[in-house]
Amino acid sequence: MMAVETQAQYTTSYMMNEEHQYMTPEDEWDRDLLLDPAWEKQQRKTFTAWCNSHLRKAGTQIENIEDDFRNGLKLMLLLEVISGERLPKPDKGKMRFHKIANVNKALDFICSKGVKLVSIGAEEIVDGNTKMTLGMIWTIILRFAIQDISVEETSAKEGLLLWCQRKTAPYRNVNVQNFHIRQALGDDPIGNLNTAFEVAEKYLDIPKMLDAEDIVNTPKPDEKAIMTYVSCFYHAFAGAEQAETAANRICKVLAVNQENEKLMEEYEKLASELLEWIRKTIPWLENRTAEHHMRAMQQKLEDFRDYRRVHKPPRVQEKCQLEINFNTLQTKLRLSNRPAFMPSEGKMVSDIANAWKGLEQVEKGYEEWLLTEIRRLERLDHLAEKFKQKCSLHQSWTSGKEELLSMKDYESASLMEIRALMRKHEAFESDLAAHQDRVEQIAAIAQELNELDYHDASSVNTRCQGICDQWDNLGTLTQKRRDSLERVEKLWETIDQLYLEFAKRAAPFNNWMDGAMEDLQDMFIVHSTEEIHSLITAHDQFKATLPEADKERMATMGIQSEIVKIAQTYGIKLSGVNPYTNLSPQDITNKWETVKHLVPLRDQMLQEEVARQQANERLRRQFAAQANIIGPWIQTKMEEIGHVSVDIAGSLEEQMNSLKQYEQNIINYKCNIDKLEGDHQLSQESLIFDNKHTNYTMEHIRVGWEQLLTTIARTINEVENQILTRDAKGISQEQLNEFRASFNHFDRRNGMMDPDDFRACLISMGYDLGEVEFARIMTLVDSNNTGVVTFQAFIDFMTRETAETDTADQVMASFKILASDKSYITVDELRRELPPEQAEYCISRMTRYIGADGPAGALDYISFSSALYGESDL
Numbered sequence: 001m002m003a004v005e006t007q008a009q010y011t012t013s014y015m016m017n018e019e020h021q022y023m024t025p026e027d028e029w030d031r032d033l034l035l036d037p038a039w040e041k042q043q044r045k046t047f048t049a050w051c052n053s054h055l056r057k058a059g060t061q062i063e064n065i066e067d068d069f070r071n072g073l074k075l076m077l078l079l080e081v082i083s084g085e086r087l088p089k090p091d092k093g094k095m096r097f098h099k100i101a102n103v104n105k106a107l108d109f110i111c112s113k114g115v116k117l118v119s120i121g122a123e124e125i126v127d128g129n130t131k132m133t134l135g136m137i138w139t140i141i142l143r144f145a146i147q148d149i150s151v152e153e154t155s156a157k158e159g160l161l162l163w164c165q166r167k168t169a170p171y172r173n174v175n176v177q178n179f180h181i182r183q184a185l186g187d188d189p190i191g192n193l194n195t196a197f198e199v200a201e202k203y204l205d206i207p208k209m210l211d212a213e214d215i216v217n218t219p220k221p222d223e224k225a226i227m228t229y230v231s232c233f234y235h236a237f238a239g240a241e242q243a244e245t246a247a248n249r250i251c252k253v254l255a256v257n258q259e260n261e262k263l264m265e266e267y268e269k270l271a272s273e274l275l276e277w278i279r280k281t282i283p284w285l286e287n288r289t290a291e292h293h294m295r296a297m298q299q300k301l302e303d304f305r306d307y308r309r310v311h312k313p314p315r316v317q318e319k320c321q322l323e324i325n326f327n328t329l330q331t332k333l334r335l336s337n338r339p340a341f342m343p344s345e346g347k348m349v350s351d352i353a354n355a356w357k358g359l360e361q362v363e364k365g366y367e368e369w370l371l372t373e374i375r376r377l378e379r380l381d382h383l384a385e386k387f388k389q390k391c392s393l394h395q396s397w398t399s400g401k402e403e404l405l406s407m408k409d410y411e412s413a414s415l416m417e418i419r420a421l422m423r424k425h426e427a428f429e430s431d432l433a434a435h436q437d438r439v440e441q442i443a444a445i446a447q448e449l450n451e452l453d454y455h456d457a458s459s460v461n462t463r464c465q466g467i468c469d470q471w472d473n474l475g476t477l478t479q480k481r482r483d484s485l486e487r488v489e490k491l492w493e494t495i496d497q498l499y500l501e502f503a504k505r506a507a508p509f510n511n512w513m514d515g516a517m518e519d520l521q522d523m524f525i526v527h528s529t530e531e532i533h534s535l536i537t538a539h540d541q542f543k544a545t546l547p548e549a550d551k552e553r554m555a556t557m558g559i560q561s562e563i564v565k566i567a568q569t570y571g572i573k574l575s576g577v578n579p580y581t582n583l584s585p586q587d588i589t590n591k592w593e594t595v596k597h598l599v600p601l602r603d604q605m606l607q608e609e610v611a612r613q614q615a616n617e618r619l620r621r622q623f624a625a626q627a628n629i630i631g632p633w634i635q636t637k638m639e640e641i642g643h644v645s646v647d648i649a650g651s652l653e654e655q656m657n658s659l660k661q662y663e664q665n666i667i668n669y670k671c672n673i674d675k676l677e678g679d680h681q682l683s684q685e686s687l688i689f690d691n692k693h694t695n696y697t698m699e700h701i702r703v704g705w706e707q708l709l710t711t712i713a714r715t716i717n718e719v720e721n722q723i724l725t726r727d728a729k730g731i732s733q734e735q736l737n738e739f740r741a742s743f744n745h746f747d748r749r750n751g752m753m754d755p756d757d758f759r760a761c762l763i764s765m766g767y768d769l770g771e772v773e774f775a776r777i778m779t780l781v782d783s784n785n786t787g788v789v790t791f792q793a794f795i796d797f798m799t800r801e802t803a804e805t806d807t808a809d810q811v812m813a814s815f816k817i818l819a820s821d822k823s824y825i826t827v828d829e830l831r832r833e834l835p836p837e838q839a840e841y842c843i844s845r846m847t848r849y850i851g852a853d854g855p856a857g858a859l860d861y862i863s864f865s866s867a868l869y870g871e872s873d874l
Contacts, residue, residue, distance in 0.1 A: 039222035040130065042214050046225035047137045049209035050145075050232070054081045065137065066128045072102025075125075079109055082144045084821075099126045107136075115143045138224050145231045163234055189216050204236040246814035247833045253811050254838045256336045257868055263329045264341055270322050271347040277315060278355045281307075285362040288369050292455035294377045301370050301684065308702065309677060319356060320710045323349055324717040331721040334796060335728040337807060339870025364699065371689055378687065380454050382525050387445045391463055393518065394438055398470060401428075405477035420499070420579025422485045425478075427503045427581050432478055434511045439471050502559040503581035509552050510583055513591040516542070516549075520598035527690070529613045536606050543599060553592055560585045616688050623679045624693035630672055631696040634704040637666065641711050642751060651733050652723045659719060663712045673705055718792050725799045739798045743791055752788040761794075808869040815861035824849035824858040 044065055052061040055074065058081050062068035069075045071094070076087045088105050091098040103122035111117060117139060124132040149163070164176045193212035200206040209229045215221050291297045326349050329341050343349075405428075409421065446464035450457050519542065526532045578584070641662075650658075680698040683691075691697075726736055746753055746761040753761065758781070759774055769777075780800075781793040818833045819825040825846075830839045842864065849858035 036222075038214075038218050039225070040134070042210060042218070042222040042225040043134045043138070044130075045211075045214070046209040046222075046228050047134060047141070049207045050141060050228050051078055051137065053207050053232070054078060057081050066130045066133045069103075069133060069136075070126050070128055071099045072104075072106055072122075072126075075106045076102060076109075079106055079140070082140070083109075083113075085109075096126060110136075110140065110143065113143055115139055138228075141224075141228050141231070145235065146227060149231065149234060164230060200233065200236075204233070206232045206236055242817050243833055246817035249814040250811060250818070250842075251834060251838045253336075253868060254841050256332070257338070258841060260329065260333055260336070260338060260341075263325065263332070264343075267322065267325055267329060267341070268344060268347060270318060270325070271343060271352060274315060274318050274322060274352060275347065275355055278359050282359055282362055285359070285366040288366075290373050290453075291377075294374065294381060297370065297374050297377055301374065304367060304370060305681060305684075316706050316709070319352065320713045322352065323710075324713060327714075327717055327721060328724070331724055331796070332728075334800075335725060337869050360703075367699070374687070375689065376452055378525065380449065380452055382523060383445050383449050383452070384454060384456070384460070386523055387442065387449065387460060387464075389521075389523070390438060390442050390445070390518075391467060393514075394435065394442060394467060397435060398474065401474055402470070402477060405474065405481050417579065418485070423500050423503060423580035424582075425481055425485055427507045429478060429482070430504075430507050431511065432474065434508070439467060442467055498559055498563045499578045499580045502556065502563070503578060503583070505552070505556045505559065506581055506583045506588060509549075509556055510588065510591065512549065513588075513595055516595050517591070517598060520595070520602045524609075526609060526613065527616075527688075529610070529617055532606065532609045532613050536610070539602055539606060546595075546599070550592075553588060556588060557585055612686075616683075616686050619679065619683050619686060619688060620691045620693055623676065623683055624691055624696075626672065626676045626679065627694045627696035627698075627701060630676060630701055631694075631704065633669070634701070634708050637708055638704070638711060641708075641715055652719055652726065652736065656716070656719050656723065659712070659716045663716060666708060666712055673701065676701060721792060722795055725795060731799050735798075736795070739795055740791075743794050747791075752790055753794070754788060755782075758789045758794075808865050811868060812862055812865040815865060819861065822854075823851060823862065824854040825861045826855070826858055830859070 048062060048065045051065070055061050055078055058077055060074065060077070062074060073090055076090050079085075080087055087109050090102045090105065100122045103125045107117060107120070107122060117136075120132050120136050120139070125136060190212040193215060197208045197210075197212070201208050209232070210221075210225060215226075291300065326341070326343075333339065333341055409417075443464060446460050449460050454460060524535060526535065677698070722736065725731065726733070742761055742765055743753070745764075746757040748754070748757060755778060758778075759769060762769060762774075762777070777797065781789045781797050815825060816822075818829060827843055830842050833839075834842065842861075843859070845867075846859040846861060846864045849860040851858075
């Protein structure tokens with residue numbers, strides 16, 4: 001384009017170089033003035049080419065300027081083309097009066113445009129008067145091609161001359177002073193002019209209106225012909241500049257639209273991925289299928305810890321970033337007069353927030369369920385082991401008892417043996433009664449295992465039922481044997497009192513030792529130092545009974561000593577077996593030694609548990625000490641952030657720097673959260689599920705921390721959007737400070753205004769509000785009907801009130817310039833006027849033009865411009 005313009009500027013220099021002082025020509029046409037033949041030839045050629053440059057738009061042309069306008073038809077068509085208006089319907093007849101009528105319609109139209117026609121009549125045009133016809137055409141050219149040219153408030157001719165002077169100013173030896181005096185420059189003026197004419201016709205679509213010889217070989221070329229030719233250059237350059245301005249505006253609008261579409265695609269992608277992750281995660285958290293073993297449940301707890309500490313935090317950041325991207329996109333759309341972005345169905349920010357809320361609700365219940373199940377399994381494992389131990393002890397005791405009770409030994413026994421059997425049976429009954437409590441304990445444990453849904457309850461029930469059935473059978477057999485022994489008891493009178501006394505004292509003492517050994521080996525589970533100290537107290541009380549038990553042991557063993565002494569004294573040969581009991585003195589001694597051995601082992605076990613509980617207590621206190629600091633710190637920061645967007649003074653950049661520093665301080669605090677997470681994990685690994693030293697749980701801290709990070713990110717995003725708004729709208733810092741001061745004055749809800757306060761704020765700023773107007777404004781600042789006006793919404797409203805942006809009409813007008821005033825635009829025009837990327841963007845989105853006046857492949861830029869601003873669908 002610069003090369004074309006340079007060549008054209010040479011053209012004007014050759015056509016209008018100064019030789020004498022410029023004399024103002026006569027604008028009116030003098031009927032009696034003779035026209036120079038050279039000038040007439042130049043006017044004929046120039047005016048004919050000028051008329052044809054417009055008539056070709058209507059698909060026609062003229063050959064002879066004085067003949068082709070005689071019937072008035074092409075003259076009327078010419079005026080319609082150059083004015084863009086419709087003239088009265090022409091007469092179709094071929095008579096002279098028809099032609100005169102048509103020419104008069106054309107002349108009347110020219111007069112209606114404020115043109116004074118002097119000495120030009122329709123009859124002379126119809127008669128083919130060359131001078132009058134050329135004068136009429138010059139009047140049309142002057143009115144429609146030259147009159148509107150004005151540079152620095154000059155007249156049309158002076159404006160065109162000034163334009164020529166400016167265009168040729170950079171060239172040496174060129175000094176344009178008028179439109180008719182010529183001084184040839186250079187060695188080949190004819191060649192230079194022809195080159196310029198060819199370039200203008202090829203690249204500027206300006207037809208060749210004169211020959212170079214007409215100008216070079218004429219001492220004083222016709223100024224009207226020269227002005228006509230030069231005006232075409234003026235309009236060509238003016239159109240090019242206008243087209244360049246229009247193209248720049250369109251490129252700017254399209255660039256904004258492309259960036260917004262990219263942000264929309266990024267939002268849709270991020271929203272889809274986040275929702276898909278939530279969709280897959282919720283069923284995992286909803287699965288409450290309990291495992292049968294502690295290790296499996298603890299693995300689930302560990303998986304949950306990984307989810308909270310590894311998998312979820314990045315998703316929290318994604319959710320926060322998604323909200324920030326959404327707010328930024330809406331701000332950009334609003335600043336560029338675009339409609340608000342509506343995500344795909346189910347991907348609104350509110351949809352994501354609801355899905356996230358559902359995730360957190362399920363998540364909270366899941367952890368509680370895990371801990372409950374772990375406690376249940378812990379209790380089940382303890383009960384199951386206790387059940388097995390008691391069953392083993394009981395079954396060990398009952399082993400062979402049914403066979404013993406079923407024996408018929410009393411039928412062939414002696415009196416002493418019968419009495420011994422009777423006493424032995426009595427001792428057994430005493431022993432049986434003592435074991436009743438253990439059977440009841442076994443049944444109670446089995447019932448509790450069933451109530452707690454023990455996974456192997458069927459085996460427990462089978463074993464318990466077998467013990468109960470056996471116990472009932474033992475009772476029946478015991479009673480039956482007693483009945484049999486009692487029947488023969490009358491036959492026996494003698495009894496060995498010492499054996500009997502030993503048996504009677506040995507049996508309960510033996511039962512006491514069995515119970516002591518069982519208690520000393522009894523499993524226990526505690527969760528606090530108080531509970532373990534309670535067990536230690538019970539154990540100490542048991543140890544206090546040992547001296548008395550030892551006396552009983554010595555007394556019982558004294559009976560056996562007495563028996564031996566009597567036997568030795570009276571020479572009685574003992575069989576070595578007490579007929580009344582299966583317990584031997586050695587049995588008593590062995591069990592007593594066992595009891596003494598188990599006591600220190602029990603002491604050690606209890607002390608180890610004391611140490612464990614003390615360690616647990618230290619963990620509780622350690623966690624509580626940090627949580628009681630972190631919890632209030634998070635709450636304080638949340639409250640400070642609530643005030644920060646209102647309280648921070650200074651420019652937006654200063655506010656942003658303060659907020660960024662604030663954010664960095666929060667991020668630096670993360671190490672305290674991580675340390676607390678470590679203490680929390682140690683507590684859970686130690687099966688610590690309560691902490692009386694603090695009201696803050698790890699879940700409280702996690703939720704508070706996530707809310708704190710989200711809040712500071714949103715606050716920073718609000719300031720970023722304010723900066724974006726200020727820069728895009730050209731709002732000054734002083735205006736923003738004024739807006740903030742007005743908002744703060746009426747803000748009584750910590751960053752939000754009620755509608756009444758908002759109305760008062762607007763009135764204080766000079767708004768004259770009626771109910772209808774205020775209702776309209778409220779729909780802008782509170783589109784979701786929350787009942788409050790946030791500071792960001794207030795800033796957006798005020799910037800819309802004080803700034804201007806591109807509109808759909810402005811973009812439409814720019815396309816019209818590129819389309820040369822057509823109501824459609826072609827692919828070639830788009831690719832010629834716009835950069836490649838912007839041109840292809842338009843081509844891919846514009847719809848086909850459906851008007852009858854458009855060629856094949858024409859595109860509709862009007863609907864496209866409206867769609868850019870949400871006024872119709874692309």
